[in-house]
Amino acid sequence: MNSNIPYSILELATVAKGETPKESFRKALNLAQKAEEAGYHRFWLAEHHNMKSIASSATSVLIGHIAGGTQKIRVGSGGVMLPNHSPLIVAEQFGTLGNLYPNRIDLGLGRAPGTDQTTAHAIRSDRMQSVYRFPDEVNQIQQYFAKNNEGARVRATVAEGVDVPLYILGSSTDSAHVAAKNGLPYAFASHFAPAQLMEALNIYYNEFQPSEQLQEPYTIACVNVIAADTNEEAEKVSTSLIKMMLGVMTNNIDYMQPPTEMTADLKELAMNPAFQRMLKYAFIGDKEHVKNKTEEFLKATQVNELMVVSHIYDHSDRIKSYLMFADIMKELESVNV
Structure with missing residues (x-):
């Protein structure tokens, strides 16, 4: 296992349930501040639309809010769904962020819509053409950030020469080819799409071509973590995640629900094969259990960095889970040095 894994x-x-998007923004900033103190490397914000339970829709605006309220943690997009946007506008937005918060902004790019197809069409009616042009539009953004773009007819002057590293996000093998060909870091959404993780990593490593940004492959994998003092407490906290995933799978998305006792019905739901496939990398339990699962995952994947998402109703429980996970990573680092 790699040592010193960010x-x-x-x-x-x-x-x-019972709160507003404004309250979720306040909690997100508080979490970022706690994460910075606990040694987390970066704090990425996803892009989703038309989901009342998720408020990270204006991703670049929220990145500015988080970066402005922290000091050193890297802040970025996990990711900007590029087919929803003009590459020029993305470059201008993140060039602006890169100027405001030097050496702290990441630009993660994905090609999924981050919503349902009807909403995706409302965002950009020609987005499917952009999906097919994804590799070319990634190259466009790279050119907008290039120092030598002065002679171009179309420029994002606020981005030229600004240090905003690009990352390719993916939940299938398609994105692995793009990341490898462009010599960019690769982040895989194994927290909800674990099936093709190993195949995608193999493609990326085998096809990687060094670039100006990156000389050697760099991989990030995302997992779900719910850590608590006891396995029983973590199981109870996880009922909010089970209800949330049920809403996603049945297209009946609701606000994050408070946890309940783990009933027989919920347990049966959690053992459903569809749930098991989607949440293969959900580490739920006390510190020792989560530590063992995390170590197994890192040894199996050999990724360079681990990203964590924790869908927890109570903010204090969520902070506690993330702080416990930071302790776990520090313990694993000390063992593997």
Whole structure:
């Protein structure tokens, strides 16, 4: 297992039952501040639309809010769904962020819509053409950030020469080819799409071509973590995640629900094959259990960095889980040095 593995957070600004998006933004900033103190490497924000339970829709705006309220933690997009946007506008937005918060902004790019197809069409009616042009549009953004773009007819002057590293996000093998060909870091969404993780990593490693940004492959994998003092407490906290995933699978998305006792029905639901496939990398339990699962995952994947998402209703429980996970990563680092 690699030693000294950075650990990071993927945040969705989840809106819990009984609260407003404004409250979720306040909690997201508080989490980022706690994460910075606990040694987390980066704090990425996802892009989702038309979901009342997720408030991270204006991703670049929220990144500015988080970066402005922290000091050193890297802040970025996990990711910007590029087919929803003009590459020029993305470059201008993140060039602006890179100027405001030097050496702290990451630009993660994905090609999924981050929503349902009807909403995706409302965002950009020609987005499917952009999906097919994804590799070319990644190259466009790279050119907008290039120092030598002065002679171009179309420029993002606020981005030229600004240090905002690009990352390719994916939940299938398609994105692995793009990341490898462009010599960019690769982040895989194994927290909800674990099936092709190993195959995608193999493609990326085998096809990787060094670039100006990156000389050697760099991989990030995302996992679900719910850590608590006891396995029983973690299981109870996880009932909010089970209900949330049920809403996603049945297209009946609701606000994040408070936890309940783990009933027989919920346990049966959690053991459903579809749930098991989607949440293969959900580490739920006390510190020792989560530590063992994390170590197994890192040894199996050999990724360079681990990103964590924790869908937890109560903010104090969520902070506690993330702080416990930071302790776990520090313990694993000390063992593997």
